[in-house]
Amino acid sequence: MNSLVDPFICDWQPVHYLFFSENIWGNFIYYSHFFPALAGLVIALFVFFSAKKSKPAQALLFTVVMFAIWSLLDLILWASDNSDIIVFVWSTLIYFEIFVYLGSFYFLYSYFNEKFPNLYYEACFYILFIPLFLFGHTNLNLSGFDFTNCDREALEGPLWQSYIYFAEFSILILIVVTIIIELFRRRMKNSEVLIVSLGIIFFLISFSIGNILGSLETDWEIGQIGLFGMPVFVTILAYTIIKFKAFKIKVLATEVLMTGLMILIISLFFVRTIENSRIIAGITLLLFSALGFLLIKSVRKEVKQREQIEQLAVGLERANDRLQELDKQKSEFVSIASHQLRSPLTAIRGYAAMMRDGSYGQLPETAIIPLDRIHDSAKLMASSIEDFLSVSRIESGQMKYELADFNLREQAEHIVDDLRAEALKAGLVLSYKSNLTSQGFVHADIGKTQQILHNLINNSLKYTLKGTVTVFVHENLTLKKLYVEIIDTGIGMSKETIDTLFAKFTRAKNANSVNIKGTGLGLFVAREMARAMQGDITAHSTGDGQGSHFILELPLVR
Amino acid sequence: MKINTSYFLRYIFILSVIFSITLMYYVFVVKKQYTVFTNPEGPVMFTDNEDLEI
Numbered sequence: 001m002n003s004l005v006d007p008f009i010c011d012w013q014p015v016h017y018l019f020f021s022e023n024i025w026g027n028f029i030y031y032s033h034f035f036p037a038l039a040g041l042v043i044a045l046f047v048f049f050s051a052k053k054s055k056p057a058q059a060l061l062f063t064v065v066m067f068a069i070w071s072l073l074d075l076i077l078w079a080s081d082n083s084d085i086i087v088f089v090w091s092t093l094i095y096f097e098i099f100v101y102l103g104s105f106y107f108l109y110s111y112f113n114e115k116f117p118n119l120y121y122e123a124c125f126y127i128l129f130i131p132l133f134l135f136g137h138t139n140l141n142l143s144g145f146d147f148t149n150c151d152r153e154a155l156e157g158p159l160w161q162s163y164i165y166f167a168e169f170s171i172l173i174l175i176v177v178t179i180i181i182e183l184f185r186r187r188m189k190n191s192e193v194l195i196v197s198l199g200i201i202f203f204l205i206s207f208s209i210g211n212i213l214g215s216l217e218t219d220w221e222i223g224q225i226g227l228f229g230m231p232v233f234v235t236i237l238a239y240t241i242i243k244f245k246a247f248k249i250k251v252l253a254t255e256v257l258m259t260g261l262m263i264l265i266i267s268l269f270f271v272r273t274i275e276n277s278r279i280i281a282g283i284t285l286l287l288f289s290a291l292g293f294l295l296i297k298s299v300r301k302e303v304k305q306r307e308q309i310e311q312l313a314v315g316l317e318r319a320n321d322r323l324q325e326l327d328k329q330k331s332e333f334v335s336i337a338s339h340q341l342r343s344p345l346t347a348i349r350g351y352a353a354m355m356r357d358g359s360y361g362q363l364p365e366t367a368i369i370p371l372d373r374i375h376d377s378a379k380l381m382a383s384s385i386e387d388f389l390s391v392s393r394i395e396s397g398q399m400k401y402e403l404a405d406f407n408l409r410e411q412a413e414h415i416v417d418d419l420r421a422e423a424l425k426a427g428l429v430l431s432y433k434s435n436l437t438s439q440g441f442v443h444a445d446i447g448k449t450q451q452i453l454h455n456l457i458n459n460s461l462k463y464t465l466k467g468t469v470t471v472f473v474h475e476n477l478t479l480k481k482l483y484v485e486i487i488d489t490g491i492g493m494s495k496e497t498i499d500t501l502f503a504k505f506t507r508a509k510n511a512n513s514v515n516i517k518g519t520g521l522g523l524f525v526a527r528e529m530a531r532a533m534q535g536d537i538t539a540h541s542t543g544d545g546q547g548s549h550f551i552l553e554l555p556l557v558r
Numbered sequence: 559m560k561i562n563t564s565y566f567l568r569y570i571f572i573l574s575v576i577f578s579i580t581l582m583y584y585v586f587v588v589k590k591q592y593t594v595f596t597n598p599e600g601p602v603m604f605t606d607n608e609d610l611e612i
Contacts, residue, residue: 004590010601083594088586092579119564126571136578137585144593150601 005083010150012081019072021079023152032224033075037068039231039263046255047238055110056241063103064234067207070096071227080152083145090154091141094132094164100207101171104200107237108175111196112182128167135159168208175200196240203233228264235260254299258292328396335392338385345385349378387521391504394528401445401532405557408449409440409473412484415453416471423461423469430461434473442482442554444533449554452526452537456486456550459522463548464490475556482556485549492546498539502527530554 007014013022024030044064047057073096076089102125109117135141136159143157179197183190206229213226235257265285352375355363363371393399416432423430434440442449460469467489475482493501500506505520527537535554541547585591 004592005594084587084590087592088583091582091586095575095579119567122564122567126567129571129574133574133578137581139593141582142592144595147594147596147601155595 003082003084005145005147007081007083010152012150012152015079015081019075019079021081023081024078029075029078029224032227033071033078035263036227036230037071039260040064040234041068042263043231043234043238043260046259047241051241054241055114055116056107056237059103059107059110059116060234060237060241063100063107066096066099066103067230070100077152083147083152086152087142087145087154091136094136094141094159095129097164097211098128098132098167098171101168101204104204105171105175105178108178108196108200111240112178112188112193128170131159131163172204175204192240196237199233199236199240202229203237206230206233231260231264254296258288258296262288262292331392331395334388335396338389338392342382342385342389345378345382349375349382352378384521387525390525390529391521394525394532399529399532401448401529403443403445403533405441405443406446406449407440408442408444408482408484408554409434409436411446411450412453412471412473415450415457419454419457419461426461426464427466428461428464429468430457430471431468432471432473436473436475436482438475438477438482438556439558440473440475440482441557443557444535444554445529448529448533452530452552453484455522455526456484456537456552460486460488460490460548460550464488467547477556480556481553484552484554486552487547487549489547492544492548493539493541494544498541501539502537 015021015023019030041064044057044061047054048061051057070093073089073093077086077093080086080089106116109121132141138157140157141159142154144155146153146155175197179193182188182193206226209226209229210224238260239257262285265281265288352371354360356368356371356375390399413432413434416430420430457469457471469486469488469490472485472487473483474485502523504524506524523537523539530537530552533554535552537553538551540549540551
C-alpha cells in the first residue's frame with residue numbers, strides 16, 4: 001500500500017513484520033520496548049492466574065496489557081516507513097496512554113478498597129474520553145505529518161499537546177487524593193500504603209518520562225530508558241498484591257521477583273555495548289541466579305512448614321469441635337438415662353419403705369434386713385443419679401439458680417441437727433459452732449446451699465471412723481464473706497489428693513480403705529454450684545490420718 | 559430483562575473506542591486525509607525547518 005509520503009525520497013528502509021527495520025538505529029529501542037512489555041506481562045499474568053478474583057491483580061493485568069500494546073505501537077512508529085501507518089498508530093496511542101493511567105488508578109483504588117470504583121467514577125472517566133471519540137480522527141488529534149527533514153514524525157494537535165496532559169494530570173490528582181484518604185483512614189499500615197503508592201507513582205513517571213523528555217529535548221531516544229523501570233515497578237506492585245493480599249503465594253512472589261530482575265539483567269547484555277559492562281552483567285547474573293535459587297528454596301521450605309502447621313491447627317480445631325460435640329452428646333445421654341432411672345427408683349424406695357413400715361401387713365423378721373438393704377441401696381443409687389444429673393446440667397449450662405437472701409447460720413444449724421442422729425449411729429460427735437457478729441444472711445440459692453452443706457458434712461461423716469466433725473460458721477466483714485468450715489478428725493488427705501479432689505470422678509486415694517461407695521462427683525458438683533453463686537469451696541489437710549478441713553464461702557449480705 | 563447500568567456503559571464505552579480507532583484507520587490509512595508539512599523544495603535531511611510551509 002503506497003503511503004501519502006514517498007519513503008524513497010528520504011531513503012527510509014522498508015519494514016518487516018511491522019516492527020523490524022533498519023530505520024531503528026542500534027538495538028536499544030527494541031530492548032526498551034520488548035523487554036519491559038514482556039517482563040511486565042509475565043509478572044502480571046503470574047499474579048493474575050494466582051489470584052484471579054483479586055481486583056488489584058485484574059487491574060494490574062489490564063494496565064500492563066495496555067502498556068504492552070502501547071509499547072508495540074510505539075515500536076511500529078520507530079520502525080515504519082509508511083506515513084499513513086505512522087499517523088494512524090500515533091493517533092491511537094492517545095487512548096492507550098490514558099488507559100495506562102486509568103488502569104493505575106483502578107489498581108490503587110481496588111488495592112485500598114477491595115472493589116473497583118463505582119458507577120459515578122466510571123461515568124466521569126467515560127466523559128474524559130468524549131473529546132477523543134469526537135475528534136480523534138481529525139486534525140485536532142494530529143495536525144499532520146512532518147516531512148520537512150525526513151524525521152518520520154507526526155505533528156501533534158491540541159488533543160496531544162494539551163488535552164492528554166489535562167486527562168493524565170486529572171487522573172494523577174485522583175491517585176494522590178486516593179493515597180491521602182487512605183493514609184488518613186489508617187486501615188492499612190502506613191508502610192504498605194507508601195510502598196504501593198510509590199510503586200504506582202514511579203510506574204507512571206517511568207512510563208511518561210520518555211514523552212516528557214522527548215517533548216522537551218526533541219530527542220525521543222533518551223527518554224526510552226525510562227521504560228526499563230516499568231517491569232521493576234510492576235514487580236513491586238505484584239509483590240505488594242502477593243505479600244499483603246494473598247499470603248499463600250509467597251513462593252510465587254519470590255519467583256516473580258527473580259524473573260523480573262533476571263529479565264532486566266539479561267537485557268543489560270544487549271543494551272551495554274562496552275565489553276567490561278557485559279562481563280560485570282554476566283557475573284551479576286551468575287551471582288543473582290545462585291542467590292535467587294537459594295532464596296526460592298528457603299522460601300519454599302518456610303511456606304511448606306507453615307502449611308503443615310496450618311493443617312495441624314485445622315486438624316486440632318476439628319478434633320476439638322468433635323470432642324465438644326461428643327461431650328455434649330454424653331451429657332444429654334446421661335441426662336436422659338438418669339431421668340429414666342430415677343422414676344423406677346422412687347417407686348422401689350417408696351414401696352420398700354411402706355413394706356418395712358407394715359403397710360402391707362406384718363412381715364417376718366428375716367424380710368426386714370433385705371428390705372432395709374433395698375431401701376439403702378436405692379437411696380444411694382438415687383443420690384448417684386442426682387449427681388449425674390447435676391453434672392449434666394452444669395456442663396450443658398442448664399443448671400438454674402434462684403438467688404435470694406437467706407440465713408445460712410440457721411440452715412447450717414438445721415442440717416447439723418438433722419445429721420446428728422446419723423453421726424451418733426456411727427459413733428461420732430457432730431457439733432456446731434458459730435462466732436458470727438452479723439445476722440449470717442447470704443445471697444445464694446437456698447436449695448443448692450443445703451445440698452452443698454449436706455454433701456460436705458456427709459462426706460466428713462463418711463470419712464471419719466472415730467472422733468468429731470465440727471461445723472463452724474464465721475464471717476469476714478471486710479471481704480463480706482460468710483464461711484462454713486467442716487472440720488473432721490478423719491482419714492485426711494495428701495497434697496496430691498487435694499489437687500485433684502474437685503475433678504470429676506476423682507476420689508481420695510485412701511477412700512477405699514474406709515469402704516465408702518461413691519461416684520466421685522459430689523465435690524465437683526458442690527464446688528461448681530458454689531462458684532456459680534459467687535462463692536467457693538476449698539479443701540485442706542495436713543496429710544493422711546490428720547483429718548480434713550473443708551471451707552464453703554458465700555457472699556455475706558448482712 | 560433488567561439491564562446492569564455499569565456493564566451497559568462499559569459495553570458502550572468499549573464499542574466507542576473500537577469505533578473511534580476504526581474511524582482513525584479509515585480516515586488516515588484508507589482515505590489518507592492528513593496534511594503533509596514540508597519545505598517548498600521537498601524535505602531536507604538533518605536541517606532546521608526555517609522555511610516551513612503550511
